[in-house]
Amino acid sequence: MTGDLVQLLFDPRSIVVYGASSDPEKLSGRPLDYLKRLGYAGQLYAVNPRRDVVQGVPAHADVNDVPGPVDLAVIVVPADKVPEAIERCAAAGVGAATVFASGFSEAPDGVGVAAQERIAAAVRESGMRVIGPNCLGTFSLHQRAFATFSTAFDVPGDLPDSPIALASQSGAVGTFTYSAMTALGLGVRYFANTGNEVDVSVVEVLDALVDRDDVEVLLGHLEGFTDPAALDRLAARAAGAGKPLVLLKSGRTPVGDRAIAAHTGSRGGDDAQFDEILAHHRAVRAQSMEEMTDLALLFASGRRPGGRRVSVVTQSGGAGALVGDVAVDVGLEIEPWRDETRQLVAPLLPFFASTANPIDLTGALINDPSILDTTLRIACESDETDVVLVVLGNSDKAAAELVEVCVRHHRATDKPFVVAWSGGSGQARTDLIAAGVPTYAEPTRAVRAIGHLADVNVVAGEPALAG
Template sequence: MAITDFQQELSSLLPIFQPASIAIIGASNNPAKPSGQPLVSLTRWGFKGKIYPVNPKYQTLCNLQCYQSLKDIPGPVDLCIIAVPARMTMPALLESAAKGVKGVIIFTSGFAEVGPDGAEIQREMTRLAKETGMRICGPNCMGVFSSRNALMANFSVTDLPDHVLVPDFLGFISQSGGFGVAIYEIIKEKGIGFSHFVSTGNEADLEFSHYMGYMAHDPHTRVIGGYLEGIKDGQKFLQAADMALEKGKPVMLIKAGRYPASARAAASHTGALVGSEKVYSAVFKQKGIIRVESLEEFQVMLAVLAAGKIPRGKRVAILATSGGSGVALADKCAHYGLEVVPLQKQTREALDAILPDFASSANPVDITSAIMTQPGLLEQCAQIVLGDTDVDMMIVNNWALHGDQSRLEQMTRVSARCDKPILNLVWGPEREALAAIRYLNDQLVPAAREADFAIRALTSLAEYNNFVHTRLNSALSKPKIAENAREKASEILDRFPPGSQLTEYTAKQVLRAYGIPTTREILAATAEEAVNAAKTIGYPVVMKIESPDILHKTDAGGVFLNISSETEVREKFQVLMDNARAYKPDAVINGVLVQEMLPGGTEMIVGIGKDRVFGSTVLVGLGGIFVEALEDVALRVVPVTPLDAREMLDELKGRRILEGLRGQPPADRQAVQNIMLRVSRLADDFPQIAELDINPLMVFSEGRGACAADALIVIA
């Protein structure tokens, strides 16, 4: 789906979020029931549009005329809430379509989540939505809340909050109704204003990605949050993420399902290394989505973002009232990826001028107990440290004791004067600490009690800011692909039916069409042909069995290196044939591949995988026989940009090998990146490629390029 098509599709969500009229099928006036709560809340909080209760049992409800059926309503209906038993839901939906309703929210459960019969009814809902253009939220959902128009089209959010520090701030999407509502209530208590809250339910029609895209374009949403279990249409999700990036809106998601019970088996190394969780993690990195590990961490991020001061980098200064707490915080900062940087000379001199002799002006700064005897010392030190141009953010360890309010007021004043984030870690007795945290957060001065959550939150926000800045200022160029590359590759790939496994010889022909360097090689059907091939290529040579039924040749004794004479070629040819027949007697054997022996280099793997949600992926890692054991790989979904390729290499734990270890010259990273981009283009052009392995990709020293020594392709 083109991004313009998806943008146009998002306009169809307007009746869900901005209806001028709402009908409630199955309405009641009992606020304890899902059928009664929306009617009670809509009338109580002053929804500006028309409200039509529908229930043949009543004449009036909440002082409104109650209609016998949807067709009896005299005017148009934008949004219909269906709150009837499962057996009555499909008739109500058909009635809505006949009425010309543009949007429907289905509270009712008992569909795909309960078994095959319910799943079939849900498929009918999906078909009806596609045929009529009517958009469906649910079924099995808690509904939708929007603050600006008091849209209480749900049975969970019953009140407009009375404690809002930052209105029109957070749009939240949840694939869990109950958990999502719990998150809503906790965040609401902190004074964070919601623009929208959506419980997606079973997503028979509208998906998580639709709501995310809508909020990306919504002028009243500044941050997008969500609880996510899985995506149906990966391309829509990618487009929604791009929209949020374009609008400068952070997306922060709690993603469940990190540890699947089983992994998919695959013919290639790439297939074995590409699992659903790895792909989701790759997508989040690729699109700048912040993965939130806990609700506590989420709250700290929101507090920092609500204050409007996102970290510009990872350099942190720590201001502590004891040496021990400062050192402990420095350890945690280093553990989570923040840099506890040395303070500049002038900064330390200014601190030394006001601190007692037994204090420390190093980072972390130890103010000591002088904070209790010198009023204003905390504020002075904080102001000095924040003026250091090497500092991006500051963590202040504040003790809440004896109801002392002065230090809290000092931090409020400092925060108001500074454009760098300040996070207050408040320790002390629980009652005093929580009161202090509440006071600071109410002044939009971020505060928390638990260091781990808070420091992780700062790290994630700094990484997000760096991601956005790097993307905006990136000007890396792509390698040029030959105009006839797709045509050449198509001539080869079209010969193979679905499920085929291409041998090395054939796979390399596809690679060469896209400008990917491969070894010089000749396929020999006899020992005599092998001898002639070796003479043409030049000794020493490599000899490999060539069979579509033997993909991992080393397992079958199907590879010999450094063959340096005619006698050895004849001997190894026969050994290869014998080994192959012994390994798999019924294997189709095309012959022996005679190829040049490459000089030494760094062995890497570059490959294509196929994810059922997001489509084609590109993988890179250290190669050779240990690739699956080490699993030191980086992954991105197609298309891969030059910046993606560079970042993938930076992610590898073994990246120091590429930089040159123990006197070895640096490897040609640029050559690897170019090959990754060519592989990405190949995957984009031919989505029928389920798996591709270039393993090993021999990478030579800087400026000398790289070469595919082996390859295989599996067709979906």
């Protein structure tokens, strides 16, 4: 069913908003407003028994009155009316439905369990796919199918685009991560929030998108973990396709497990087994939304290292030492360059600078950016380098020239090229990211991201790890 799922959720030929409001500011009016305003080109219908037209779209009293087949129904009615709406959509042959309303299996004292089971029964009997309940929907950027009510996507200007799919069981975690990514100039091509997962799960969404040529990075947030076989299949397929898979999971402690039960009615499952599956296939377990964003920034560049050797070029010996410690923690190699390579750099530097690796250029590069220029050329060309990490900070007066040097060398090499720029006004980081250079505000975050990049550097078709 996965091929069908992609079409139904992300490339629907027709969408009906069931319960659509004429007020685009209301939750029940936003999906129709987004679909119209953001350019959805398929057939668009509304179900509202009290109106003939809703926001300029012909409205019908019942989903059975909608002309032609419907791929996706966006259900925006209150929770007590959802089961009937789902049953009517199933009877009308709708392919998939998204349910926004809360108050189902996650509600206190089990008051919504029976209603959610009624939705599940309709799924089993009809084969219609359901996202939710208790979710904020889906979108696909190129198809302009914004079947959501989230204001995170209602921003001025064009939405950024990157070859990334993001599926999240939590709507807030998903949209917080999305917003953090867009602040870095990254976009998402496919997004889904799965909520209570009465039917479709985060794992199934990502598995459905693995084979898409326009997806290179797979990001997911999970609360429930009850199907190890499905996760194993997803991780194996992502590794086989050479596409990084990054998952953030809640519920690894009794406190977290209790919280997700109250949030989406989920169970955290066997956390050790979750880790084992990811490790087996070189997938990554992110520890925070920030780390997932950090990894997306580096993975989306499309560059993969030939090994684990990092050449660090820094203006701070202290920062270089911090980088070195974390590099050891994550299994990277920062070894001194060969004497002949060091001798190429030595004439450029003050006598007190270090030509070992990390290469400490000292503050001299502020007055003479050519020091950075020449050192980066040597680092990029050296066969001792798999990844280049440049560690800078403050330096706002010299920033324009230093940024230009970094951008030029980033473009001149196909090796992963990463910058950490701490302090200052932040403009240098903005300019570097805008030029496509993965850039971090703190060097150890950059090192941890590089470590994960080296861990998931799997050639398409390479077998999974033994064990």
